[in-house]
Amino acid sequence: MGFxxxxxxxxxxxxxxxxxxxxxxxxxxxxxxxxxxELGGSLTHVTxxxxxxxxxxxxxxxxxxxxxxxEHQRTxxxxxxxxxxxxxxxxxxxxxxxxxxxxLYTVELPPLAQNATATLVVNSILAHAxxxxxxxxKQADPQCxxxxxxxxxxxxxxxxxxxxxxxxxxxxxLSYSAPEALSNYAPEGSKEQARGIxxxxxxxxxxxxxxPPTTGxxxxxxxQQLLSVHxxxxxxxxxxxxxDRWAEISHWGDNLNIQDNVHIRNDxxxxxxxxxxxxxxxxxxxxKVQHQVLTHIxxxxxxGIHTPYYYDSIGNVTTSRYRASPKVPGKKRPMPSFxxxxxxxxxxxxxxxxxxxxxxxxxxxxxxxxSKTGKYVIGVPxxxxxxxxxxxxxSVTIVFPEGAENVEVFPPFDVDSTSRFTHVTYLDTIGRxxxxxxxxxxxxxxxxxxxxxxTVPVRAHLAKPLAVGTAMFGFFLLAAFFRRVDxxxxxxxxxxx
Amino acid sequence: xASYSSLQxxxxxxxxxxxxxxxxxxxYLAWSLLLTSFGLGFYFxxxxxxxxxxxxxxxxxxxxxxxxxxxxxxxxTLGVYI
Numbered sequence: 390m391g392f393x394x395x396x397x398x399x400x401x402x403x404x405x406x407x408x409x410x411x412x413x414x415x416x417x418x419x420x421x422x423x424x425x426x427e428l429g430g431s432l433t434h435v436t437x438x439x440x441x442x443x444x445x446x447x448x449x450x451x452x453x454x455x456x457x458x459x460e461h462q463r464t465x466x467x468x469x470x471x472x473x474x475x476x477x478x479x480x481x482x483x484x485x486x487x488x489x490x491x492x493l494y495t496v497e498l499p500p501l502a503q504n505a506t507a508t509l510v511v512n513s514i515l516a517h518a519x520x521x522x523x524x525x526x527k528q529a530d531p532q533c534x535x536x537x538x539x540x541x542x543x544x545x546x547x548x549x550x551x552x553x554x555x556x557x558x559x560x561x562x563l564s565y566s567a568p569e570a571l572s573n574y575a576p577e578g579s580k581e582q583a584r585g586i587x588x589x590x591x592x593x594x595x596x597x598x599x600x601p602p603t604t605g606x607x608x609x610x611x612x613q614q615l616l617s618v619h620x621x622x623x624x625x626x627x628x629x630x631x632x633d634r635w636a637e638i639s640h641w642g643d644n645l646n647i648q649d650n651v652h653i654r655n656d657x658x659x660x661x662x663x664x665x666x667x668x669x670x671x672x673x674x675x676x677k678v679q680h681q682v683l684t685h686i687x688x689x690x691x692x693g694i695h696t697p698y699y700y701d702s703i704g705n706v707t708t709s710r711y712r713a714s715p716k717v718p719g720k721k722r723p724m725p726s727f728x729x730x731x732x733x734x735x736x737x738x739x740x741x742x743x744x745x746x747x748x749x750x751x752x753x754x755x756x757x758x759x760s761k762t763g764k765y766v767i768g769v770p771x772x773x774x775x776x777x778x779x780x781x782x783x784s785v786t787i788v789f790p791e792g793a794e795n796v797e798v799f800p801p802f803d804v805d806s807t808s809r810f811t812h813v814t815y816l817d818t819i820g821r822x823x824x825x826x827x828x829x830x831x832x833x834x835x836x837x838x839x840x841x842x843x844t845v846p847v848r849a850h851l852a853k854p855l856a857v858g859t860a861m862f863g864f865f866l867l868a869a870f871f872r873r874v875d876x877x878x879x880x881x882x883x884x885x886x
Numbered sequence: 887x888a889s890y891s892s893l894q895x896x897x898x899x900x901x902x903x904x905x906x907x908x909x910x911x912x913x914y915l916a917w918s919l920l921l922t923s924f925g926l927g928f929y930f931x932x933x934x935x936x937x938x939x940x941x942x943x944x945x946x947x948x949x950x951x952x953x954x955x956x957x958x959x960x961x962x963t964l965g966v967y968i
Contacts, residue, residue: 422916486941491934641905641968699948754902758904766896799889858954865949873935
């Protein structure tokens, strides 16, 4: 019987959701869509400006965004805001909708009267959207990437006019597609122009007028086109395969230690043939840069840190340059510390490298104390971003002082999972509470701070010295006992007799 | 339950964490406490053996407490921030 009730509840919920989503589709119209795609290496930035007109008589102000399967797989960051607005709007994920043949997201807009307009700015970052093409090259060959995307922006609403601009990092374009079918929605006089016009490092597709709702299997099959751009990319395509951050808080040491275990990979074209160090040195000598080779990674670390260390599985890596930046009291935006690390060997396409990078910082730079509640509040950066690098998997483990209680963690964005465990290290008795946050598909924009609150009672602070003292006292008691025990073999009196 | 933005504001407004014992004093504290503890340990070995070892226990207790705090301070001095 309970199962029947569950079925009825699920059916009514589905009907309500469908009714809400289908009714919201008739309430808006896209008067203008401008999409700008900035091509890069492992990250691609897409900015879509949507001028929206409300058609309904008030009611739900929920605007639906749609992503195709291709876009959904690649989207690592999706933010929506009103043009001119400072705050991002709340985006709710609804998963795959079979009717729309797309992944749906909803955004709640401020109340709009009938025929009122609003402009949405949708910022998204795609990870690994450009693939190496050709997939393997010789050491001296140029590095080229291929980017593909749908020609028409997916939307469950009718669109009056739409244009797409693809900006390349350099004017070196090998080819770009110009499907004939793109002229179907182009206005008279712009049929050829709509199929793609290149001006320097910008390729413009459109305008496309009077587009019907572009979601749905019919449109995808009959009208949707794929655009592709083949371009030369003059920077190594760097990806972070995994990044594991360990942040350990010490109250006795007034220290926050942060250690990153990083696995990076060059996602450029794989090397065809053997690596030639001689060829690489010659290219350097003649100022011919081999663009696909990764030789160094610049990083910006927090100001005021000390004792940075950088090693890999072989040992300490001395090829790095570090410029410390002290934290000046009273200065609101101090200069970051600068660290340029050089992998032990240059990374060519397909090559991997793992390293450990860590540093210490005064705990007062990150942690604050609320004397009213007795709570400590600490801010730990989620990761040190590597410019232009996609991060496939990341985890942050925060280890709190032994005896910490009421531990609460607030990540800057939704994470995939959170778990807790007890970490035991030097001079611990009961161990230290630790929280692990795991996330995937991150970008260099995921640079927020994780805030955590906790309390540490006085007895917890005294646990370590008392534990060591108790052990020492035990040794003293043993010594006092053995002082009173005669361990000599036989006595002087028995020997004489 | 606090929201992220309220916690962000709270973090920005609160005074910075300050340890009970300043880090600049920790090395001096470590050496002085441990040396005193070892000195008391030596003195412990010279004490006469009474049936009720009151003096021994007192000396051991003081040496242990000083040794405990001294060890924690020495770990921090050596860069092992416990």
